Amino acid sequence: MNERKAKPLREELIACITLLVCGAGIHRYYVPQIVVVVLGLVLCIWMFMLEVTKGTPEELDREARDERNLMLQDRAAWFCRKVENVLWIVGWIAVSLFTELDTISYVIYWIIILRYWLFFLTRWWMNRKY
Amino acid sequence: MTNRIAELRKARKISQAELADGVDVTRQTIISLESGRYNASLLLAHKIARYFGLTIEEVFLFEEEETT
CATH class of the missing domain: 1.10.287 (Helix Hairpins)
Incomplete structure (x- = not known):
């Protein structure tokens, strides 16, 4: 049984925390570096969430339509x-x-x-x- | 508006997850409906009533003084 579930609220919280962490360390980088770091992190999170919710397309669809x-x-x-x-x-x-x-x-x-x-x-x- | 979802579900020994699957919503929506924190749309009310084999009026109880 697949216990991994899609949870929009959790995903949004992870995105918020990531942006906050990026924002906290932003002064250490030049602007082009910030763009690369943020985009890299967003990509990592997106791939992680894709893996977490793998095999639950029906549930994802239901969450989206609920x-x-x-x-x-x-x-x-x-x-x-x-x-x-x-x-x-x-x-x-x-x-x-x-x-x-x-x-x-x-x-x-x-x-x-x-x-x-x-x-x-x-x-x-x-x-x-x- | 109040509803008899929890009462009907327990009488038929149906879990919240099973009802959620049956009417194509999340379990959290069923929890919110049962606790009265969320009012179902007409479409969802119809689906739930049909799931129990009842009419909307038999599942959802409207109160005259309600304005919304």
Whole structure:
């Protein structure tokens, strides 16, 4: 009997911890090295999770289709979007008012614009679809 | 909304995992339904009722004062 099971929550936790560990040691590397290290770690985790969940395609499929899991993902995504909006706007105000990093201020402003437009257009498209 | 899933399942000596397999959801969803922390969609309610050979109204009990 195969006891290995797919657990989306555990996989997401592992990804969060990995990013945190990478972030903690990030100052020791130059930017290109950071990209290589992070991508390498992500690849290792992906291969590890593939091995862990090997032989459980039906269960993986069910986890992906499970309505409660989908509801949790929707709510988590909605909550994260609201928090991200606040963080981007606070970040833009802070960078614009308290630093002289004009380029970064413009980039943040355009990211905010793109986020809102992407959300609006996605809702418009879904409104037509459903 | 309350439901009789745990009662019906125990009466028929069915495990949560077996019910989950039967209606194509995870066991965690059955646990949440039984504890009343999660309300099933119409589709899942239909599947569960059909699994027990009952109607939705016989498995899921709606209360008049509920607004959602």
